[in-house]
Amino acid sequence: MKIATWNVNSLNARLEILLEFIEKRKPDIIALQETKVEDDKFPLHAFNEVGYKCLFKGQKAYNGVAIISKMDWDKYEKNFEDIEGEQKRIIMAEINGIKIINAYFPHGKMVDSSYFQFKLDFIKKLKEYISKLKNVILLGDFNVAPEEMDVYNPDILQYSIGFSVDERNALNELYSIGFVDVFRLHNKNKGEYTWWDYRSNSFKRNAGMRIDHIWAFKNIASKSILCYIDKEIRAKPKTSDHAPVVAEFDL
């Protein structure tokens, strides 16, 4: 089973590149974040035509998540209001006994803002929710880089959003309920990022952060074969500021 995650930064703006990505990688499941499209405007046909079903939950202009899958789901869950509030950030599909949780964690803006506390609360509530579950793959844009090797300059970024101590501690508590970082399991190199700011020529300088993740519970991660970041997609013109992450499992 091949599963991918990509923060598209607008599904409509990225539809063409996403379809190229699907053609190239042929993933069984794709988790999308920041679709920025309301449900009645979701481009369902584009995916149905190439053999995928869609589960989605969006809103105008901001947020929005979707699961695009070759296989049908046995169950799904869209109601995560206790964790996300009014923002459309979490969606779950249960496929072949595995709970695929696609999450777009809050950005947090600045470490001293009210948005930051919302981010910490979100991570804590998500942990409480998932800790009651079995057979989980959690993937998406977590908006946190876990380790020093996951950012281009840990000294500069240690007080910045996405790498501050409080965020990394919250993320580590979520991780500690039984997850394995599937990318890190298969790749120990530093300088491997999933997001580069559009500004300041960041991609060319590789001034990025690894904030998009595929995490699996240990029993599932033990069946993972490989995991990689598709930088070719980030290198394209008019692309997202995030690169897709792809993992393959022998399930």
Add this chain to the structure above:
DNA sequence: ATGGTGGTAAGACCA
């Protein structure tokens, strides 16, 4: 890099 770029939607707001 107290700048910079991009998406949405039509002037800010979010990232």
